[in-house]
Structure formats: structure tokens, C-alpha cells
Amino acid sequence: MIRSSVGHMFPRLHGAAGSVSVPSLPAAPGIEIAEVSHRFGDTEVLRNVSVTLTERRIAIVGANGSGKSTFSRLLNGLLVPERGRVTVDGHDTANAAKAVRRKVGFVFQNPDNQIVFPTVAEDVAFGLKGQKLSADERAERVEEILARYGLEHLRDRPAHKLSGGQKQLLALAGVLITRPDYVVFDEPTTLLDLRNARMVGQVINTLAQTAIVVTHDLPLIEAFDRVLVFDQGRIIADDVPSKALSEYVRRMQ
Numbered sequence: 034m035i036r037s038s039v040g041h042m043f044p045r046l047h048g049a050a051g052s053v054s055v056p057s058l059p060a061a062p063g064i065e066i067a068e069v070s071h072r073f074g075d076t077e078v079l080r081n082v083s084v085t086l087t088e089r090r091i092a093i094v095g096a097n098g099s100g101k102s103t104f105s106r107l108l109n110g111l112l113v114p115e116r117g118r119v120t121v122d123g124h125d126t127a128n129a130a131k132a133v134r135r136k137v138g139f140v141f142q143n144p145d146n147q148i149v150f151p152t153v154a155e156d157v158a159f160g161l162k163g164q165k166l167s168a169d170e171r172a173e174r175v176e177e178i179l180a181r182y183g184l185e186h187l188r189d190r191p192a193h194k195l196s197g198g199q200k201q202l203l204a205l206a207g208v209l210i211t212r213p214d215y216v217v218f219d220e221p222t223t224l225l226d227l228r229n230a231r232m233v234g235q236v237i238n239t240l241a242q243t244a245i246v247v248t249h250d251l252p253l254i255e256a257f258d259r260v261l262v263f264d265q266g267r268i269i270a271d272d273v274p275s276k277a278l279s280e281y282v283r284r285m286q
């Protein structure tokens with residue numbers, strides 16, 4: 034079982050002869066889910082889930098309907114828990130939605146649900162709406178992100194005519210242009226063929242940001258730091274991939 038500990042990142046301050054006043058420490062970095070339960074109608078979908086996410090690559094696996102997507106939507110405040118608390122670097126998703134959305138990007142399973150503008154460049158630029166940037170800065174950020182994901186030659190193409198893999202990259206670019214610290218992916222490779230799934234997997238594995246990935250694509254997460262296994266609204270395994278996945282496979286037999 035992985036135990037998260039971030040205490041070592043904020044060592045106690047030492048000063049001269051005990052006369053130092055200790056400044057208030059910043060909130061420990063990470064996403065903390067504390068005693069969260071959630072129901073839709075009569076169905077309890079999450080049951081008293083507590084976990085702190087601090088690793089850079091975290092996967093969430095489990096049977097259909099076990100609560101993974103619901104859990105993932107809690108992480109950037111798309112959903113606020115009925116009971117319990119979710120905090121992102123100390124910001125409560127229930128009352129600091131704006132700060133939380135700035136920190137946590139969300140990439141949906143179906144990029145068509147995320148693409149809103151006619152052309153690739155316009156769609157990517159949409160993520161910067163509301164940010165105080167000059168026109169030059171905006172254009173620079175768009176070009177930088179298009180180049181990073183090999184989309185620059187598609188700049189003026191209709192976004193809805195891209196291939197599935199290109200659309201998934203566009204959806205990711207539209208999130209990353211806002212420079213979040215965390216990116217949550219809900220089944221990013223489910224709609225893709227093997228080649229595109231591998232390409233998107235490679236992008237996820239090399240992201241500078243923390244990635245939290247809901248998936249049924251087990252090869253995608255082999256090198257992740259941590260895997261949470263959900264079953265009927267609870268986390269039933271929480272470990273490195275080899276151990277967590279063997280427990281998952283055992284339960285699914």
C-alpha cells in the first residue's frame with residue numbers, strides 16, 4: 034500500500050536561539066479527498082473515499098460503474114461531493130472553484146465534447162479566454178502549444194475533421210495552454226486505434242504536469258507511480274502498478 038507523505042517537503046524552520054516566529058506554511062501540494070461519499074438518486078456511487086494524491090502519474094482502474102469517472106470529476110470541481118471534502122493544494126473545490134479549475138485541467142474521453150471552435154488554432158486559443166494576456170502573448174502561447182503537439186500544420190483546419198488521435202491531442206492542447214499543475218484524463222485512449230492510443234500514451238507519460246488517468250488501458254499505465262483500483266465506490270487496492278493490477282485482475286476473474 035502506498036502511503037502519501039509530503040511532510041518532508043516542508044521541513045521545520047530553524048532559527049537563532051528559539052526567537053524565530055514561524056511563518057504560516059503553504060498548504061501541502063497535492064489533491065486530498067477526505068471522507069467523500071456521493072450518490073446519484075438512490076445509488077451510492079462513492080462510499081467514504083479518503084486518499085491523498087501527490088505522485089506524478091496516478092491511474093484509476095476498476096470495473097464499469099465502480100465510480101471512477103465520478104471520482105475523477107471531483108478532482109477539478111466538475112462535481113462537488115455530497116459528503117466530505119476535496120482540496121487541491123489547499124483549495125476546497127466547494128468554495129474555490131476558480132482557483133481549482135486553474136490548477137486542474139480535465140480531458141474528456143470524447144474530444145468532440147471538448148472542441149467548440151471551427152478551426153484548430155481558434156479552439157486552442159479558447160482556453161486562454163479570460164486570461165489577461167496581450168494579443169502577442171496569446172498568439173505566442175497558441176503557436177508554442179501547437180508546435181509542441183505537432184498540430185501546427187493543421188492550424189487552419191476544421192477541428193471536427195481531424196482524425197481521432199489528432200482530436201485527442203487538440204483537446205489536450207486546449208487544456209495545457211492554460212498551464213495547469215494537474216491534468217485529469219477520463220479514458221483518453223478508449224476511442225483510439227492502437228497507434229493513436231500509443232501516441233497519446235507517450236504524450237501522457239512525458240507530460241511535465243501531474244497526470245491522473247482513468248482508464249481500462251492497462252499497458253498505458255505500466256510505468257505509472259501509483260494505481261488506485263475502484264470497486265463499488267471504494268478503493269480496494271492502492272499500490273504500484275504490478276501489485277495493484279494483479280489484484281484488479283484477480284478480482285475480475
Ligand SMILES: Nc1ncnc2c1ncn2[C@@H]1O[C@H](COP(=O)(O)OP(=O)(O)OP(=O)(O)O)[C@@H](O)[C@H]1O
Pocket residue numbers: 073074076078095096097098099100101102103104
Ligand atoms: N450523472 C449521473 N446521474 C445518475 N447516475 C450516474 C451519473 N453519473 C454516473 N452515474 C452512475 O454512477 C455509477 C458510477 O458511474 P461512473 O461513471 O462513475 O463509473 P465508472 O467506473 O467510470 O464506469 P465506466 O468504466 O463504465 O466508465 C454508475 O452506476 C452510473 O450509472
